[in-house]
Amino acid sequence: MPDPDPDHLDEFDEAMTRELGHLSPGIGLREAIIDRYRRGRRVQFVGMISSCAVAVLFVLFMAHSLPWTAPGQRVAAATYMKDAVIFIESGFQLAAKRPGKQVLQDLYHTIAPATALQLPDDLADTVPAGCRTVDIDGVEALLVCYYLENGEQLHLFVISDPARLRGVTADQPEFESHGHWISAAWRQDDTVYVAVATGDPAQVRQLLVRHGRRLFSHWS
């Protein structure tokens, strides 16, 4: 303990120092301080555990309910195809039933204002069962639903920006099986298509290929 200035401690100062030294807080104050600290730590600990639990629940909720992909970020085609199947499987509402070309074009302009809608060659003249726009993994698309010849439905996602999906080639459609669902993704000019259909995977694959050969003439 440093001595402030011993030369200035006269008799009066010494007496004052001594008297102030008699002011004793006692053991009660020390115990009160430490007890308060420990109680505070316990409350802090419980609060921290509660906060962690809430944070974990929040993250789980977000993971379950929101897309993880930030707007503008590229998405793997396989991921998009899987999530597209989940979207279809979960059930959805259509914006329009049996839409004409103008309805499809107008709806497409809401997500791609400067782009003309390009449907696969032989589907261009087929009347869809319904349509709507959809945002999956942060990628906006026009969803057009068709009835196939066997009564199954074909759900076609039309994506105007091919740069948004990774791993889609123009030459061959990529097939993915998801239980009784099957999906295919391919690119034509500056548009990416993702098709989703139900049924036996082998049969659906054959169906899509068959339809592809007939409807989508660029499929080899």
Place this chain on the structure above:
Amino acid sequence: MTSKEFSAIVDEHYEGLYRFACSLTGNQPDGADLVQQTFLIWAKKHWQLRDKSKTKTWLFTTLRREFLRGHKRRAKMFAETEENNPANEGVVQADQDQHLDATLVLEKMNQLPLEYREPLCLFYLKEFSYQEIAELLEVPIGTIMSRLSRAKKQLRHKLDHA
């Protein structure tokens, strides 16, 4: 900070802080409250202090700031008698019978202006040098010297006429 580390800091500083707090508030219950509040702040904000050698100065400075912040509230509490303040029983165990002089000194010190009371108490605590007192109170060392001189003179006068 572990409980053991916190207890070590309390053991080292709580008596000095208590005497300084009593001289600021003019009474022991409020002084004890002020010390508790100071250590509560220390528990929450000690991580802000990078140089641990400054812990003592940090504690005394924080205590003084807390006092200045709640000066009006404490002045009101000072008007209450200790008997009317059962919340403080069992916390402060000062032996008033044996140390009536200490109580008298505290009472007379409390009649001094705050600007005199602060350096005087820090000086008598023998915890700080003049330079450290000046830094703690954020005034030049020359000002501290002159205030101490006047404070002692006034305190001596008040005690002589007590």
